[in-house]
Amino acid sequence: MAQEDVFKKLVAHCKEYGFVFPSSEIYDGLGAVYDYGQHGVELKNNIKKYWWDSMVLLHENVVGIDSAIFMHPTIWKASGHVDAFNDPLIDNKDSKKRYRADVLIEEYLGKLEDKAQKEVDKARKRFGESFDEQMFRQTNGRVQEIMSQHDAVHTRFAKALNDADFEEIRQIIIDCEIVCPISGTKNWTDVRQFNLMFSTEMGSTSDGALKVYLRPETAQGIFVNYLNVQKTGRMKIPFGIAQIGKAFRNEIVARQFIFRMREFEQMEMQFFVRPGSELDWFKTWKATRLSWHKALGFGDENYRFHEHEKLAHYANAAVDIEYRFPFGFKEVEGIHSRTNFDLSQHQQFSGKKIQYFDPELNESYVPYVVETSIGVDRMFLQIVSAAYCEEELVSEGKKDTRVVLKFPAALAPVKLAVLPLVKKDGLPEKAREIINSLKFDFNCQYDEKDSIGKRYRRQDAIGTPFCVTVDHQTPEDNTVTIRYRDTMLQERVPIDQLHDIISEKVSLKSLFAKIV
Numbered sequence: 001m002a003q004e005d006v007f008k009k010l011v012a013h014c015k016e017y018g019f020v021f022p023s024s025e026i027y028d029g030l031g032a033v034y035d036y037g038q039h040g041v042e043l044k045n046n047i048k049k050y051w052w053d054s055m056v057l058l059h060e061n062v063v064g065i066d067s068a069i070f071m072h073p074t075i076w077k078a079s080g081h082v083d084a085f086n087d088p089l090i091d092n093k094d095s096k097k098r099y100r101a102d103v104l105i106e107e108y109l110g111k112l113e114d115k116a117q118k119e120v121d122k123a124r125k126r127f128g129e130s131f132d133e134q135m136f137r138q139t140n141g142r143v144q145e146i147m148s149q150h151d152a153v154h155t156r157f158a159k160a161l162n163d164a165d166f167e168e169i170r171q172i173i174i175d176c177e178i179v180c181p182i183s184g185t186k187n188w189t190d191v192r193q194f195n196l197m198f199s200t201e202m203g204s205t206s207d208g209a210l211k212v213y214l215r216p217e218t219a220q221g222i223f224v225n226y227l228n229v230q231k232t233g234r235m236k237i238p239f240g241i242a243q244i245g246k247a248f249r250n251e252i253v254a255r256q257f258i259f260r261m262r263e264f265e266q267m268e269m270q271f272f273v274r275p276g277s278e279l280d281w282f283k284t285w286k287a288t289r290l291s292w293h294k295a296l297g298f299g300d301e302n303y304r305f306h307e308h309e310k311l312a313h314y315a316n317a318a319v320d321i322e323y324r325f326p327f328g329f330k331e332v333e334g335i336h337s338r339t340n341f342d343l344s345q346h347q348q349f350s351g352k353k354i355q356y357f358d359p360e361l362n363e364s365y366v367p368y369v370v371e372t373s374i375g376v377d378r379m380f381l382q383i384v385s386a387a388y389c390e391e392e393l394v395s396e397g398k399k400d401t402r403v404v405l406k407f408p409a410a411l412a413p414v415k416l417a418v419l420p421l422v423k424k425d426g427l428p429e430k431a432r433e434i435i436n437s438l439k440f441d442f443n444c445q446y447d448e449k450d451s452i453g454k455r456y457r458r459q460d461a462i463g464t465p466f467c468v469t470v471d472h473q474t475p476e477d478n479t480v481t482i483r484y485r486d487t488m489l490q491e492r493v494p495i496d497q498l499h500d501i502i503s504e505k506v507s508l509k510s511l512f513a514k515i516v
Contacts, residue, residue, distance in 0.1 A: 007326040010388050011257050013403065017462050019043065019384065020258060032251060032262045039462050040380070042413035042443060044265075047379055048244055050411060050508055051267045054292055055242040058512060062240035062269060063233055067221025069214060069246060070202065076213050078349035079220050079342060080313055086193035087251075088169060092180035093187040099180075101169050101191045105157050108176050110328050112150040116143050154309075161310035166191035196249045214248035219371060221245070222270045223342045226367075227354055230272075237356055237367055238281065240271040244376070256327060258377045265376035272367040274358065275340065281370045282317050282337040288515065289333055289372050290321055295514035296408050298386035304329060314341035323382045332382050333374040340366040383411065387463060405463030406486055409506045415442040416466040416502055417459045423448050431470045434480070434495060442502060460485060466502055 014020040018037035022029040036044055055062045076082050090101040119142050124131045137143050153176060160168040170191045179186050197216050203209035215221065222241045229241055244267045251262050258264075273281050286305070294300050306329070308318040317337040322329040343366045347354040355364040387405040394400070409415070418435050420427035428448055435444045445464070447455050452469060459467050467483040474480055474495075482501065483490045493501065504510075 006388070007257075007385075009390075010326065010385060013388065013461070014040070014257075014384065032260070034258050034261065034377075039413040043383070043407070043411060043463075044376060044380055046411040046413070047383065048265075048267065048376060050511060051292075051374065051379075052242065052244065053508055054512060054515065055240070055269055058515070059240065061235070061238060062242055062271075063229060063235070064242045065222065065225055065229060066245065067218070067225060067243060070212055071215060071221065071224070073210065073212050074349055075220050075224060075346070076197065076216075078345040079223075080345070081197060081213075081216060082195075085197055085216060086195050088166060088191050089194045090170065090173065090191045091189040092183055092185065093189060094185045095180050095183035097180060097182050101166075101173060102157075102161065104178050105153070105169070105172055105176070107328075108178050109150055109154060109157070112146055112153075114328070116146045116150070119143050119146070158309040166193075196251065198248050198250050215246075216249050217247050217373075218243050218245045218266045218268050219270060219373070220342070222268070223346055223369075226270075226272065226343060227352075230356065237358065238271060238273045238277075240269050242267075242269040244268075258381050259325075259330065261377060264378075266373060267376055267379075268371065268373045270338075271370045271372075272356070273370060274361075275365055275368050278337045278339065278368040278370055279317060282335065285370055285372055286319060286335050289335060291515045293321060293323070293332070295511045296383070296386070296411075298323075298383075302386070306331065312336070314338045323386075325382065325385055330378075332378055333372065336371045336373070338369040338371050340368050342369065343367060383407065402457055402460050404460040404485065407463040407465070408511065409465040410508050410511055412463045412465050412506070413443065414445050414459070414462060414464045415506050416468055417445040417447055417455070417464050418468045418470065419446075419452060419455050420448050421452060421469055421471040425472065426475060427470050427472070430474055431468075434468065434470065434498070438499060438502070441499065442506065456483065456488075465505065468498065 011020075015022075015037075017039060019040035021035045021037055023033040023035045024030045052064065056064050088101040089098055090104070091098050116137075119140065120133055120136060123136050123140070124133070137147075153172065156168065156172055159165075160172065167190075170188060173188060174186065177186060180188075198214040199211055200214065201209035202212045222243055226241070229235060230239070233239075244265065246263065247266050248263055251260055271281060271285065290303060290305070293303055302324040304322050306320040306322045308315075308320070311318055315336050316339050319335050320331040321333040321335070323332045343354050346352075347366065354366060356367050357364045384405065387407045389404050389406055391402050391404060392399065393402060407413075416438070418431045420431040431446060431448075435446055438444055445459070447458065449455070456467055463485070465485045467485070469481040469483065469490075471481065478495050479492050480495055480498070481490050482493050482498070
């Protein structure tokens with residue numbers, strides 16, 4: 001099945017099973033804005049807990065805050081967002097559609113990489129276990145031709161981005177014969193900049209109103225509270241401040257479902273370090289964050305680092321962790337060495353001293369910062385994409401299919417379903433009794449409608465790792481059948497062992513143990 005078709009099925013599945021709905025759908029929706037349903041919000045909260053606990057519980061020197069969405073407008077002047085928070089946009093004159101020029105070129109480069117990879121995959125099938133991918137890439141004429149074309153465009157693109165040369169960016173689009181996905185034409189406008197911040201007014205009268213912005217990132221709320229946290233927490237460098245919160249960007253090119261939205265949620269941690277040590281900490285956090293992703297068990301080969309072509313004005317090092325989505329490798333997290341730019345700017349614009357006295361050096365300085373930033377919504381999409389499976393089954397000579405979301409048990413929205421085999425003989429009452437004994441520790445569901453097979457399929461579709469069936473043997477020996485989602489194997493267990501069995505499997509400790 002084409003990856004594009006897989007993605008369409010995934011989007012439909014998210015709506016059908018209560019994960020994600022188009023916002024304001026009964027009014028025909030609002031572009032690039034989505035609501036999380038009953039199962040989506042549980043998964044989202046579990047993702048946030050996995051991140052939060054990995055930061056503030058596993059690191060003694062990382063603490064959390066929750067800053068306001070509205071902040072003084074001068075903060076955004078100091079941070080550079082008022083003057084420099086822009087995307088390079090280009091329009092197709094025929095379709096009247098607007099695109100990010102840099103994304104068009106990145107997608108073109110991605111297609112070249114995919115072409116080369118197809119040649120590699122064909123050769124791997126041909127040669128089997130003896131295949132040497134590195135040697136093949138170095139010697140195969142077709143692969144070398146494709147990658148030579150890729151590298152030439154990549155070099156031009158990187159230079160144009162760093163030089164902010166919009167004419168050259170447009171010329172690359174023309175030279176590569178990149179067409180509009182809607183009209184199929186190459187009738188492009190010039191490239192121009194577009195500021196991404198939403199603005200509004202705060203105040204009781206229009207004359208006295210203050211122009212404020214919806215925050216485009218959560219990091220600045222951490223920076224302006226740096227001294228408050230450091231002093232009240234008696235924090236010693238190095239230390240970090242973590243935050244989860246909403247951010248807003250007026251994305252013109254918002255697409256690919258919840259991958260890029262106008263209202264989204266971020267999980268960010270700013271780690272304050274001694275000047276000169278920031279690049280060492282940058283390497284440390286790169287490794288730590290990649291381990292966090294790989295601990296989910298979705299395949300190490302599906303992750304990679306991507307070095308930035310152009311560094312932001314505040315950074316001296318930056319890298320993305322990318323995951324292989326159905327639509328290609330895309331960013332799920334950014335790690336940046338932000339230098340001391342943000343704190344220095346706020347010190348200058350506020351007129352307040354924002355420094356740290358280092359007792360070991362006996363001197364004061366503005367700390368440097370290493371940032372890890374991850375989008376909750378994008379992480380949600382990555383986990384659902386990785387977990388989505390369509391399986392062909394054969395039972396008693398009959399073919400069947402099931403759609404199953406193979407979430408890590410610790411992140412699954414519903415941890416177990418309790419199912420009475422029939423709606424009589426006291427089995428529903430016994431099932432309710434079991435749920436009442438477990439519901440304070442686990443998110444449970446009760447389901448008595450349809451055949452047991454159909455109920456299993458419903459739970460598979462929302463990713464429930466355990467189904468507990470109460471049958472006629474249960475009143476006799478106080479045992480139930482527990483069915484495991486991924487293998488569909490079943491075993492008989494005493495009811496009083498259910499809590500321990502499930503608790504061990506769904507604990508976040510099983511994930512934390514894999515993080516370096």
